[in-house]
Amino acid sequence: MEKTVVNLSQLRQKGVWNFQPYSQVVTGAMAQLEKSPFPVVKLGTLLLEGTTKRGYSVTGVENVDGIPLLSTRNISAPGINLNHVRYLTPDEHKKLEATQVHTGDVLVSLIMRPGIAAVYESDQPANIDTHLARLRLTNKIDSAYLVFYLNSDVGQALIHSLSTGSVQPMLTITALNDLPVILPSLAEQKQIIAEAQRLTQEAGQLSKAAQERRTEAQKLLGKLFQEAV
Template structure:
């Protein structure tokens, strides 16, 4: 198995195992039977699911279908609350999907099939850079190669902690993270435009086919 010590970084860069860069690597809390059935619309603390990690962003559905835990139950799970700058990673099924937590989902909880990476203040890696690195080809190939399980792939926290992370100097990390985050924002905007256009096309097609709207020659 390749370790950070065996890799040769570019001049001025270095490799560090992921565990050394994080204040904590934490899986989500186990769900109980009484946790099921409640949604964000019912009140309580909403839950990020693995399916919500899309294109390095957290994209949730409408409140009526977002699962939530009661306030009473959530008060016992404070250590699992998300904070801006955390990174979420799927650890089972489609292993390796990741997203950077923004203020929009701060205070939410997360599914047990997700791992939360929390960085220390003034740590060696910036959150935007690390999220970009975790989604890059080399890291994704490394993660998938270490996922165990013939039917449902699964990645252990111990294995994930060994991921070699290539660290440029802080200024370059910031520039790389900002550049890729800006591109991700453009991708998200275009994806939303495509989604809305698809909805518009479907509504328009129904209206035209039913004679509600005349077709202009």
């Protein structure tokens, strides 16, 4: 278990009894920011003004003919899924214009797994509930790069340091806007994403090959046991 010694004055300055900002993981992430060859800016400076929204507290229904109401369970690092999703009527969707989701929006979980993000890539309408935030970006940052950064070890460490609550960690919109982001040029962002996708695909292929080998091994053992009998 990690041990961290923190001065009482630091805790008082923070304003909450939260040891996350002083952990070794966060210290390491901050060191990476300081060593970064790229500029480090606050996330809020990369968002289109007035477009950052948190969803409303509404309850959808189990009606597959409606408009999806996305929640934290629909957001994961691999992307957005529609598992166990609830739906709004078209009229409700229109009334909740401020929480409508468009293609290219970045959706961020605010509770349970604060900071986990995904790009909304569908051209179908949708809304978000109160546990998600919708980000619309300026042309300074690629949406796939931002999601990759938020879901990375560095991004998650920094997000956890800004989260509040002990039993149920929560990330506020204000804290999200204050998150430090390493910002390469757009060309370099796209190169990073291309390489990350290549490695992810390669890892998937290796995992599939490993599973096939395990299946072959089990069949071989079964055959040997049968022959022994």
